[in-house]
Amino acid sequence: MTTLTPVLSKNWDRSDSFTLDAYRETGGYGPLHTALGMAPDALVDLVKGSGLRGRGGAGFPTGMKWGFLPKDNPNPRYLVVNADESEPGTCKDIPLMLANPHALVEGVAIASYAIKANQAFIYVRGEVLHVIRRMQHAVAEAYAAGLLGRDILGSGYDLDVVVHAGAGAYICGEETALLDSLEGYRGQPRLKPPFPAVAGLYASPTVVNNVESIASVPSIVENGADWFTAMGTEKSAGFGFFSLSGHVAKPGQYEAPLGITLRELLDMAGGIRAGHRLKFWTPGGSSTPIFTDEHLDTPLDFESVGAAGSMLGTRALQIFDETTCVVKAVGRWISFYAHESCGKCTPCREGNYWMVQVLDRLENGEGTEADIEKLLDICDNLLGRSFCALGDGAASPVMSSIQYFRQEYVDHMEQRGCPFDHAKSTLWGGNR
Structure with missing residues (x-):
């Protein structure tokens, strides 16, 4: 297979791809006009029929999440876009917002209309100031063109969109910690239930979706559910x-x-x-x-x-x-998770801290066979026992690395140090 499917990235080679004019030249905001002529529930059914699943990692069906909002709740409804991309190795949402911000803005408008929300927030990782400015500029362009604000495109539908800069915490990628941060509190996961669909932002019905999930919606409105399901697999469409x-x-x-x-x-x-x-x-x-x-x-x-x-x-x-030491790589990841743990629950707060100590010993050739078992024991106490998925995520690379490369851990002990020459690996500062 050599065929890619450039949809969100089709105009990234244009120097002005981030502008409203460039986006409109290729049909941008046409889907919004189409969507505003549809009933909100019909839009929800369209996204359900497309099989679009959350692109933020969990893979939960997007249309189903939209349909969870209670119909009898008198509080306002909110759409929150999770743009707090902080996972090591994950780097898709930031270039998308930088090169094609209007795809997200249009997706926000369509999704907000579908769930009957008049207020939306885009929560962007605070460190990426250039992306925050790019998104703010795109939102301002949309307001000036009558694509956001009062009576959008003469439809009678009103929508305000706020671009919010996060405070630099990885934990705010977890949807309920993000909501607490958005409300002005320290970002820490909430106990669920209640889920955000029932009591989210300001204790009101809220949909939280990833950047890529929302940015994919305009193309589905434009081309139809069958077009989307024709790509991918039966259960993982698009x-x-x-x-x-x-x-x-x-x-x-x-x-x-x-x-x-x-x-x-x-x-x-x-x-x-x-x-x-x-x-x-x-x-x-x-x-x-x-x-x-x-x-x-x-x-x-x-x-x-x-x-x-x-x-x-x-x-x-x-x-x-093959130049990479798996013990060192895993140690780097766990150091990150130990640093970014919010500290709310004991398994994650203590477990990651102790895994860093054990992995340091093993990397320096000072560990024992018992340390490998200790790592697995700590992971066992993290999996399913932490307040949010950070603990589960931290245990994953440790357990799988021992599963596939246990001998490499042993080699560190037998050779009294790391057997790898890190100068040969570009990951540790070596030359390519």
């Missing part, structure tokens, strides 16, 4: 970004149908860097169990990746060749 990074010849964003394999993507990306071979990779970012070269032909859809023992997640394909 297209998505596959973010290749690490030891690959041509890293970048590859927009392709779900169900494509890493082997096919590597063929398009020029393969592993010259003179090296694949050792391990992540199918959905650092919080998903790692894969090895035996999984090269695993279809990258939710069901197939799950059946193979990992998660599709955000389709962040981090590629590592």
